[in-house]
Amino acid sequence: MTAVSVTHESPSxxxxxxxxxxxxEQVFSQHGxxxxxxxxxxxxxxxxxxxxxxxMGSKQALYVRLLNRMMRRxxxxxxxxxxxxxxxxxxxxxxxxxxxxGQRYPEGSKLFAAEILAGAPFLSDxxxxxxRDWVASRAAIIRQWSDQGKMDAVDPRWLIFLIWSAxxxxxxxxxxxxxxxxxxxxxxxxxxSISTFLEHVILKGCGVTLPAPKPNTDACRVDK
Numbered sequence: 001m002t003a004v005s006v007t008h009e010s011p012s013x014x015x016x017x018x019x020x021x022x023x024x025e026q027v028f029s030q031h032g033x034x035x036x037x038x039x040x041x042x043x044x045x046x047x048x049x050x051x052x053x054x055x056m057g058s059k060q061a062l063y064v065r066l067l068n069r070m071m072r073r074x075x076x077x078x079x080x081x082x083x084x085x086x087x088x089x090x091x092x093x094x095x096x097x098x099x100x101x102g103q104r105y106p107e108g109s110k111l112f113a114a115e116i117l118a119g120a121p122f123l124s125d126x127x128x129x130x131x132r133d134w135v136a137s138r139a140a141i142i143r144q145w146s147d148q149g150k151m152d153a154v155d156p157r158w159l160i161f162l163i164w165s166a167x168x169x170x171x172x173x174x175x176x177x178x179x180x181x182x183x184x185x186x187x188x189x190x191x192x193s194i195s196t197f198l199e200h201v202i203l204k205g206c207g208v209t210l211p212a213p214k215p216n217t218d219a220c221r222v223d224k
Contacts, residue, residue, distance in 0.1 A: 017055050019045050021069070024062050029107035032114060033063055033122070064122050067115055070108040071131065073101050074164070083144040087151045088211040091203055094163055096195045102171035103191065109171040135160060152207030159206065166198055 023045035027036045038059050042049040056062040077097045081090050102109045120127055139156035146153040170177055170186065178185055186194075203210055 013055070016047070016051070020047065020052060020055055020062070021066060024056075025066055025105075025107045025111060028063060028066065029111045029114075033059075038062075060122060064126075066108060067112055067123055068126065070105065070112045073105065073108075074098055075134065078138050081138065081141050083141055083148070085141075085145075086211075087142075087145045087206070087208050088203060091159075091163070091206070091208065092199050092211050095167060095198050095202065098163060098167035099170065099191055099195050099198075102167055103186065106171050106174070109168065113168065113172050150208070154206050159202075162202065163198075166202070170194060 020041070024036075024041045027041045027044055030036075031040075036059070038052050039049050041062070042052050045052070052062070056065065074097075077093050078090070115121075115123055135157060138160065142151075142156035142159065143153075145151050174186070181190070199210060
C-alpha cells in the first residue's frame with residue numbers, strides 16, 4: 001500500500017484536505033510563498049509529502065486554493081442577496097461576518113493581504129475574472145436598492161471595497177490596535193463595539209437606517 005492509499009479505516013478525503021489546508025495556511029502566513037516548502041507543510045500536517053502532492057497537486061495549487069477559500073468565506077454573506085433584500089440587514093451582516101472571520105482565521109486573512117501587496121502574482125486571473133464578475137453582479141443589485149429608494153446612490157464598488165478594507169484593518173494591524181488599546185488581543189466586547197461603530201459610519205453614510213439592535217447577540221463572538 002502506498003503512502004496515499006485510502007482504506008475504510010483511513011480519514012475521509014475531506015478531513016485530510018482540511019488538515020492540509022490548516023497546516024499550509026499557518027506555514028504560508030509565517031514564511032510567505034517563496035519561503036514555504038511542501039515538506040514543512042507536510043510535517044506540520046503530520047503527513048508524508050507525497051500525500052500533499054496527491055491531494056493538492058502542487059505548491060502553487062495549494063496556495064491559490066487557500067486564497068480562494070478566504071475570499072469565499074468573506075463574501076458568502078452577499079451570495080444570496082436580491083433586489084428585495086433589506087440593505088440594512090445585508091450590510092450589517094457583511095460587516096459583522098467579515099469582522100468575525102478576520103479574527104477567527106487571521107493567518108488566512110494576512111496571507112491574502114500579503115498576496116495583494118506583492119502585486120497578486122498568483123491571483124491576477126481570479127481578480128480580473130471571477131472576482132470582478134462577482135463584484136459586478138453584487139453591485140448591480142445594490143444599485144437596484146438605490147433605484148428603489150432604500151439607500152443613497154453610492155457607487156457599490158467603493159462600498160464593497162470600504163467594508164473589505166475597514167474590517168481587514170483589525171486583522172492586518174492587530175499589533176497596532178492592541179498596543180494602542182493596551183491589551184494583548186481584541187475581546188468579544190471590542191469586536192462588538194467596532195462592528196457597531198462601522199455599522200453606524202457605513203450605513204449612515206449610505207443613507208441606510210440602522211437595523212434595530214439585537215439583544216444578547218453573539219454575532220461578534222469569536223469561537224477559536
